[in-house]
Amino acid sequence: METTIKSTPLNSWHRSNGANMADFGGYDMPLWYASVKDEHLAVLTAAGVFDTSHMAAVTVTGPKATDLLQHCFTNDLDACMGPSKKPLSPGRAVYGAFLDEKGHSIDDAIVFFMAAQNYFVVVNAGMGGAIADHLEKNRGGRDAVVLDLTDRLGKMDIQGPEAARILAPLLADPDAVFAGMPYFSFKGHYDPASPLADAVRLKDGTPILLSRTGYTGEFGFEIFLSPDKIGSLWEGLLDTGYAHGIKPCGLAARDSLRAGAVLPLSHQDIGHWPFINHPWPFALPFTADQTGFTKDFIGRAALENPDEVLFTQAFVGKDLRKIAAGEESRVLDADGRSIGTVLTCATDMGIGRADGRIFSVASPDRPEAFKARGLCCGFLKVDRKLSPGEHVDLADSRRKITVTITDDVRPDRTARKPFSEMIASR
């Protein structure tokens, strides 16, 4: 069978700028340019731009659009915002997953509530068709229209504490855009025909969907726009960001940043096993006491009564040394018995240990002589619940390392910081 590898609109830029390229999700993507370590550190201390046009999106519109998503998406759109679990409002986005009847994840997603009866759903590379089919198959008689936008949108992310300062000069009206933009909110639209398009325009008039979300744990944005406009925005951000220390970043830095931020990679950390007992309970519609669910959805029965009980847990290592994750890897308890496998094992090069705790290169209270040597971190899938602080050994065919179960890895992340702190002049 002939397989074709797709490319994003920035492919020639990556190649002419020395990127080490590889196939990811069926797309020819940059792994890194000159130095993955420098890219990772730039996002912690300045900013980085990522080509994420390989990601897919679908729209769900119509009178019963909400009802269809409530049936298929894990999070409860009527009760997902903030500690008081308010309904999702227009201009806000929420994370969750699409499950099958077995409670297994088909893919994870962010659902953007654009306007009444109008949702934009961002899924992973190559998953637009599968999720559109899944929604259509489960539509029943609901009056809703599902549209796969795969390869019809450009997407790039700018992440890091300098992101807003770098983006501001490229926006037609940055003050208006940045006013009232909390984490997981968005403004604007990628479609010039949308009434929302006027909310965010670049100086050249291009409308963009600007979302305060990302996949690094750091402050910044995901930007959706017409594919033919992404090249000029990409180069524009690199130009205005130069004095701020911006770097183009590849998928390797994206992976190590998200691992340190305890964010899952779909089809690796979540997948064909029950989507429960993991570090992302906010993706499920739990009642306040965490004992039940607030709504019905595909996969609910299986999650309430799973055929296999597995736990996904985050870990952090003693130093930067890692093992090869995957089916061949083993998690060993104190008696050397295998209790599971390693899903992700990456090195966050921006952190290290000092005075008995973990600091990041961006920690305000880091010791004067602190040098981030990097720590390995990631996720395990085990057959019992382990407690934070517990040690286990991870083994591959070559080496064995001791790691600690944890709730969190990289400290002092900026994703949730008040916007005002991120645009104040420094």
Next chain:
Amino acid sequence: MKAISELKLPDNLRYTDDHEWAKPDGDTVRIGISDYAQDQLGDIVFVELPEVGSTFDKGAEFGTVESVKAVSELYMPMGGKVTAVNETLADEPERVNNDPYDSGWMIEIEASDAGEFDALKSKADYLEILKG
């Protein structure tokens, strides 16, 4: 990623299929990894080297080099006894990226059979492998 024409491959070294290099230095032979290898691995963050005094056969694994991407084995281009290891790599593993043939060297050995050097690949032969 460097194009093959951009790779530095000194004429006076010999190379292996596994991308190590060997360079005679008086009675000993210095060993490291090639510019191609460091470029493929990306940022090297940790180098695990053997104890001075240990002995390995030609082709045996003598250590590992860890990049942000993966952990890779290091193999002996020639058999021999380790007489020195590059201790500076413990703190500055990036030397392997920046200067793979000089300050990024890995071990020094007393070869058990000096004739093994001549069996290693010349720059021209090594280039043929890289070109595939």
